[in-house]
Each structure stands twice: as structure tokens, then as C-alpha cells.
Amino acid sequence: MLMINFVKEFLIENPLCVCSEEILSVKKKLLTSDDTVVLKQATSKVVYRISQEQYFMQFVLVVPEEYPIKQVKIELEDHNFPEILKVNFISQATEIARKCVQPPIKKKPKDPPFEPQPSVLPVVKFLVESVKKFPVMCCPLCKERVLPQNPSEPVTDKRRRMEKLYCGHLFHFICLYKYIKTPPFTGKICPDCGNAIYHDKFKLSPQLMEARWAHKQARQRELDEVVDFLE
Ligand SMILES: [Zn+2]
Ligand SMILES: [Zn+2]
Structure with missing residues (x-):
């Protein structure tokens, strides 16, 4: 007792x-x-x-x-x-x-009692x-650090701001943007972990991105032709 x-x-x-x-x-x-x-x-x-x-x-x-x-x-x-x-x-x-x-x-049938x-x-x-x-942590695309060395100096360049993906990796906005907006548009994966890239900000369908890319390329070709013509 x-x-x-x-x-x-x-x-x-x-x-x-x-x-x-x-x-x-x-x-x-x-x-x-x-x-x-x-x-x-x-x-x-x-x-x-x-x-x-x-x-x-x-x-x-x-x-x-x-x-x-x-x-x-x-x-x-x-x-x-x-x-x-x-x-x-x-x-x-x-x-x-x-x-x-x-x-x-959802309990799996083979799981032991919780x-x-x-x-x-x-x-x-x-x-x-x-x-x-x-x-x-470094951006998987450009291999440079994403967070500033000094926490009290926030990133002022919007293109270099941090984006966190569902896989947990950090990217620079501009690196991720360029990567997502260039072909191939399907099956994009995080270069660090191989998980599919999913981000709320980039919800465009692969078809739409393909069409936009083709349009941009056509515009560029036209511009190049103009330059050729002027030279
Ligand atoms: Zn980067
Ligand atoms: Zn990842």
C-alpha cells in the first residue's frame, strides 16, 4: 500500500x-x-x-x-x-x-486491432x-537554396519566392513555372523524389498547356521570320 x-x-x-x-x-x-x-x-x-x-x-x-x-x-x-x-x-x-x-x-482487413x-x-x-x-533545402531544378540565408530578409523578387509542393519539396516559383509550362505536359514529376507534381496554382490541363505552348512557339517562329526578313 x-x-x-x-x-x-x-x-x-x-x-x-x-x-x-x-x-x-x-x-x-x-x-x-x-x-x-x-x-x-x-x-x-x-x-x-x-x-x-x-x-x-x-x-x-x-x-x-x-x-x-x-x-x-x-x-x-x-x-x-x-x-x-x-x-x-x-x-x-x-x-x-x-x-x-x-x-x-478505413480499417484494412489484415490490420491487427488498433x-x-x-x-x-x-x-x-x-x-x-x-x-x-x-x-x-535546395530547389530540385536550379539546385540553389530556396529560403533566404537570413530569415529577416524576405525574398523581394517575386519570381524567386518559395513554392511548396505536395511531395514536400521547395521550389522557386520561376523554376517550377518554367518546368511546368514546357513540354512534355503529362507525367511531370518532382526531380528530387519522383512524385507526381501537383500544385493548386498550376491546374491547367495538359491539353490546354499543349495548345498554349504551340501558340507561343508559332508566335516565336513568326517573330524569327520577321527578324530573318529584316536582316
Ligand atoms: Zn530554383
Ligand atoms: Zn519532391
Whole structure:
């Protein structure tokens, strides 16, 4: 009885011990000397500050009492990433946490019965990897970096602005635009990962793009002929 009381008290005072192995594993495998982790036992929170060059993100994981039956909650405290990437990071991390504790809507017949899984490690892994990779990610087409070296100097040239595809790779707008608007118009893939390119901004059908391309080429031929004539 004394032992049970001791365990109960210990759990009340150290609520984070339910995920201590995950926290340690993150520290050992994912963090570098630039990153910090602070445990706040009193509020059952873990605060991470992850950096890559001049970029950083500080987020808090709130570990619920019912962990791991219930998922961790992710709160963003501070960051200097472009807004669109920040929204992406947090929504994807939240989705990863949800999938740990909620069975899939469509169950495959051969799947074993669903059991909630601890969500701290998968969530932090995703966020740390994102913070580490995006600042140094190069455009698959021109091989130059997409995010500016200095986060407080946003890209002013609209043609060089960032575009994120569904596969997760970053491109310069102009590189992607030229790539999509030149033939062949079907079966375009991301040169980095081989996934089909899909982007809301470029919804033209292959037929329409083909027609536009032919039209542009014809115009160019006419112009070339005029030049030939004048020379
Ligand atoms: Zn590029
Ligand atoms: Zn890709």
C-alpha cells in the first residue's frame, strides 16, 4: 500500500515520466548542441527550441494525464520561418499525434486491432527534422537554396519566392513555372523524389498547356521570320 502511494505521489510530482524514454531518445538521436529541451514537471510540459543556422522554432508539448491514450498537444511559442511553413509544420505534427491515438477510418482487413501509440517521439521527430531540413533545402531544378540565408530578409523578387509542393519539396516559383509550362505536359514529376507534381496554382490541363505552348512557339517562329526578313 505504501508502495502504491509512493508511486502515485511520484507520478503526480513527475507527470513527464510517462514519456521519459521518448524524451531521452529524442535528445540522443535528434538534437544537436544548438538545441535545447526543458522539462516542466509542474505543468507536464516539455519545451523544445530547435535551430538550423539562423532559423529556429520553439514549441511546447503538453503531455496529458491520460498519456499515451490521449495525444500530446503542440503549442508553438516562437519561430522565424515563413508563415506558410509554420502552418504546415504545426498542422502536420498535430495530424501525426492524432493518428497515434485514433484508429484509421478505413480499417484494412489484415490490420491487427488498433492500439493507441505514444505520440511524443513521432511528433518531435517530425518537427526537428522539418526545422533542420527546410532552411538548407535546395530547389530540385536550379539546385540553389530556396529560403533566404537570413530569415529577416524576405525574398523581394517575386519570381524567386518559395513554392511548396505536395511531395514536400521547395521550389522557386520561376523554376517550377518554367518546368511546368514546357513540354512534355503529362507525367511531370518532382526531380528530387519522383512524385507526381501537383500544385493548386498550376491546374491547367495538359491539353490546354499543349495548345498554349504551340501558340507561343508559332508566335516565336513568326517573330524569327520577321527578324530573318529584316536582316
Ligand atoms: Zn530554383
Ligand atoms: Zn519532391
